[in-house]
Amino acid sequence: MKLNKKYLDDPREYSKKTFRVQWHLTERCNLKCIHCYQDEIQIKEEFSIAEIQKAATMLKKTIDKWNMLCEISVTGGEPFVRKDWFEICKMFEDLGFFLSILTNGTIMDEGILKKLKQLKNLKYIQVSLDGGTKSVHEKIRGLNTFEKALSTIRLLKKNNIRVATKFTIHKLNQYDLKTYLDLTENIDVDLISVARLIPWGMGRQIREMTMSKEEVKQAFELILSYAKKNAGQKLYNTRRPLWCLLKDSDTDLGGRCVAAYNGLTILPNGDVLPCRPMGVIVGNVLKNTFFEIWYTSDFLWKVRNMSREGCEKCNNYDVCGGCIAISHALHDDFFIKDPQCFKELIK
Numbered sequence: 001m002k003l004n005k006k007y008l009d010d011p012r013e014y015s016k017k018t019f020r021v022q023w024h025l026t027e028r029c030n031l032k033c034i035h036c037y038q039d040e041i042q043i044k045e046e047f048s049i050a051e052i053q054k055a056a057t058m059l060k061k062t063i064d065k066w067n068m069l070c071e072i073s074v075t076g077g078e079p080f081v082r083k084d085w086f087e088i089c090k091m092f093e094d095l096g097f098f099l100s101i102l103t104n105g106t107i108m109d110e111g112i113l114k115k116l117k118q119l120k121n122l123k124y125i126q127v128s129l130d131g132g133t134k135s136v137h138e139k140i141r142g143l144n145t146f147e148k149a150l151s152t153i154r155l156l157k158k159n160n161i162r163v164a165t166k167f168t169i170h171k172l173n174q175y176d177l178k179t180y181l182d183l184t185e186n187i188d189v190d191l192i193s194v195a196r197l198i199p200w201g202m203g204r205q206i207r208e209m210t211m212s213k214e215e216v217k218q219a220f221e222l223i224l225s226y227a228k229k230n231a232g233q234k235l236y237n238t239r240r241p242l243w244c245l246l247k248d249s250d251t252d253l254g255g256r257c258v259a260a261y262n263g264l265t266i267l268p269n270g271d272v273l274p275c276r277p278m279g280v281i282v283g284n285v286l287k288n289t290f291f292e293i294w295y296t297s298d299f300l301w302k303v304r305n306m307s308r309e310g311c312e313k314c315n316n317y318d319v320c321g322g323c324i325a326i327s328h329a330l331h332d333d334f335f336i337k338d339p340q341c342f343k344e345l346i347k
């Protein structure tokens with residue numbers, strides 16, 4: 001399928017037709033956030049740009065066979081610590097991929113900005129904000145990170161680059177959610193995400209900060225009130241597991257996690273996983289063709305076919321299925337009901 005700019009502006013159409021890849025260019029990072037699903041750097045090997053290109057070319061062949069589009073979310077670690085990040089992005093673009101870049105927003109400068117402006121298929125840059133206030137954000141991300149992230153957002157907006165923000169929510173920052181949502185309005189963020197903590201990697205150390213069902217429900221209700229208020233102006237990432245429980249005719253709620261259905265993750269050494277904090281390697285992009293991994297991995301088929309114990313009778317299953325990474329991180333079992341499912345709390 002040819003890249004068509006209309007898909008940049010029509011998110012519903014775009015998501016139906018788009019395969020999603022999170023490509024971790026590096027595990028290196030200038031920060032050490034307390035919740036990070038990476039452990040201390042484990043993967044020291046990083047593919048060269050030539051190896052990435054070889055793998056990306058194979059991926060593109062499969063995407064073309066499926067007649068789909070593909071968005072590569074360039075991530076890490078911190079993608080901007082890799083000196084050749086721009087050449088890699090340009091190569092992805094030349095191969096016909098859409099791009100997004102996920103960053104902590106602390107190492108932006110005019111040089112990086114100039115390069116970003118040369119990317120033609122860049123959909124957005126996602127900057128992580130783990131608080132609406134400096135103190136909460138920095139409790140999680142470290143000193144001198146909040147103002148830098150905000151000035152990155154302002155700089156990107158000033159230069160007409162779409163900005164997404166992501167808030168990873170848990171008991172240490174849930175009380176700052178409203179301030180975060182207000183802040184995203186003030187600084188005019190285009191796409192607002194709130195994702196639940198997956199206590200994996202370094203995030204295991206704050207495992208007990210995982211929110212209760214009631215807390216998740218309350219947080220989702222608050223986000224929904226903002227989504228309704230700003231409908232048509234801002235996008236809130238509500239097409240995710242559990243959201244269907246808040247049934248609402250005005251907004252687009254609920255959706256399966258794309259991992260193993262419509263997306264995959266690639267690590268700096270080419271290892272492939274359904275999603276980073278699941279921790280299950282299903283192949284390597286230079287040892288197996290992408291096509292082979294997708295169709296022959298037992299684990300990917302299990303994710304697609306195995307029901308989740310406790311979800312059997314749920315009529316939301318097609319638009320939910322829960323977050324199996326959270327089930328695994330908390331209970332060592334992928335195929336059980338999402339531990340934060342608040343269905344029983346809905347009257």
Ligand SMILES: C[S@@+](CC[C@H](N)C(=O)[O-])C[C@H]1O[C@@H](n2cnc3c(N)ncnc32)[C@H](O)[C@@H]1O
Nearest residue numbers: 035036037076077102103104128166197198203
């Ligand atoms: C791993 S980071 C990589 C990009 C960049 N370094 C950053 O912080 O945005 C991508 C996103 O994953 C989120 N994340 C990290 N650890 C997580 C966890 N244990 N559970 C859920 N999300 C997590 C981060 O907060 C960030 O928004």
Ligand code: SF4
Nearest residue numbers: 029031033036077104
């Ligand atoms: S969340 Fe991002 S910025 Fe924080 S330690 Fe992990 S990779 Fe680095």
Ligand code: SF4
Nearest residue numbers: 311314320321322341
């Ligand atoms: S029972 Fe399972 S499918 Fe139904 S809402 Fe809960 S987690 Fe989702």
